[in-house]
Amino acid sequence: MMIHPQFDPVALALGPVEVHWYGLMYLLAFAAAYGLAWYRSTKRDTWSTDMVSDLIFYGALGVILGGRIGYVLFYQFGELLQNPAYLLKVWEGGMSFHGGFIGVMLGMWLFARKYKKSPFEVFDFVVPVVPTGLLFGRIGNYINGELWGRVSDGGYNWLTYFPQAAGVDMQQLQANPALQNLMLEVNGQYLLPRHPSQLYEAFAEGLLLFIFLWWYSSKPRPRMAVTAIFLLGYGLSRFIIEFFRQPDVDQGFILLGWMTKGQLLSAPMIIIGFILLIYAYKRGIYDWGKQGAY
Template sequence: MQFPHIDPVFFRLGRLEFRWYGLMYILGFIAAYFIVRRAAGRRGLALTQDDVADVIFSLAIGVILGGRLGYILFYNLSYYLSHPLKLFAVWEGGMSFHGGLLGVILAGAYVARQKKIGFPLLADICAPAAPVGLGLGRLGNFINGELYGRVTDVPWGIIFPGGGGAPRHPSQLYEAVLEGPVLFLILMAVGRRERPAGVVFWTFISFYGLFRFLVEFFREPDAQLGLLAGPFSMGQLLSFPMFLLGLVMAVLVSRRRVGP
């Protein structure tokens, strides 16, 4: 199958270009607002519309700053040390989920303290919003024709621009499904019953780590890194500890009494 050659720019206004990838971020944050607002009401948190907007704004800053710094540190530090002005060229790509997660945790801890909410409880009501943004972001990766998979002979293999003439796994779509609707439904199922604060968050950490670890076997490793430890990529080395930590913490936290 040939890549459908979707224009990454969906709207132009003079020199201004509005890209699908950026739109996915915006849609993700809008969806997060409504998900967090609904979840806060279900958990009995007296958060106003402005409070929820403050939470989403803080987390958005954490995602962007953490994602950029994480990519620089984990994936391409030598390049950015040689080209320091490129640190700010976010329009050229270069975001890391793991860095974004650390940024979100720090931002969440800050806003939880400001709003006088327990961090585990805030993390629980925000966690279901993450798969929406992740799924949309992976669709943006597919539209951009980036982060494609390894060469394959499966019938649904796609020939990506810049990926050579061989068909490759559409690994962006694998991730979009697993990190998006599948992970969202898992968190909804876990959160349906009243559980100790933190269980939903750690469930998210564990299943994201598992899904990312598995999909990385089909995804082309970053060219500047390749495989780092036998058959494992940087994404797997960062994700497998997430799976284990999330699993252990979800079990431990679930044994506590129900409450924040």
């Protein structure tokens, strides 16, 4: 088992200017999205490389605004009611994937209106590059030692002791003394082995989903199908990995005694993705390739 390295939150310092790891991950995510979208635009007659800059701009606004607003609405609504200015306190952290995804979809809808395209033509074009952002984002979560997984007694070599979880570990030890058999003392803190769920998500929602979507979208597919596969792929990955991820302290299990907020928000993605996929193939409209129709 491993002890989580206590990374310096500052990845790069240039005099008074400090670049934090999470900010660097966002930068890498946007750079990867731009490069991949630029490459995709060279393979589509109805797309130009000039459109890509606009596309990434709308997408970046959607990620940042939607991610923050979604986090506050989904996870900190009580705080918002007590202090509406909390929405603007971005320096305190807090971003939601589901909020960011809704924000990106709204941004893509505005982009589609500007360029007189079908919204799903734009969605199908952009979603294959989204998992790279998830990959870098989850790596950033791991570096920061946040969003760690649940305690496990499985003895897997990759289980990790997170010093950042010391407070929660102590509460679990007090509630269940039998866990003392798993305990490790690190610098005076009593820690429990946890799943590095951030890396599970980076692998499943990021790398694997990217590879599959990139392959799937490289051939003509019915309009909406690529978007549907993304919804299904992310929704299923997130729903399953939530069983290994520690529920947010202020949320816990919110339904049926086992369902987390992340699972509750992912379930509609799975349902909508499944319905869209069936509808896409039944409708059979193609935006590019030999079967292209508009």
